[in-house]
Amino acid sequence: MARDIIILECTEAKAEGKPTSRYTSTRNKKSLNTPGRLEKVKYNPFLRRRTLHRELR
Structure with a gap:
C-alpha cells in the first residue's frame, strides 16, 4: 500500500x-x-477555533 499514517x-x-490537539490522517507516499x-x-x-496543524516526524 502506498499510504502512510501521519x-x-x-x-x-x-x-x-x-x-x-493531535489528529491522525493518511498521505500518499509517492505523491509529487x-x-x-x-x-x-x-x-x-x-x-x-480552527488552527493550522502540521505533520510530525
Whole structure:
C-alpha cells in the first residue's frame, strides 16, 4: 500500500500555553504534490477555533 499514517499537531497551542490537539490522517507516499510536511486547518477543542496543524516526524 502506498499510504502512510501521519500525525498532525497544532502549531498555535504551545504559544498560548494550552494543550496541543493531535489528529491522525493518511498521505500518499509517492505523491509529487506534497514533498514536504503536510499542513491542514483543523479544529482545536482547547482553543475553540480552527488552527493550522502540521505533520510530525
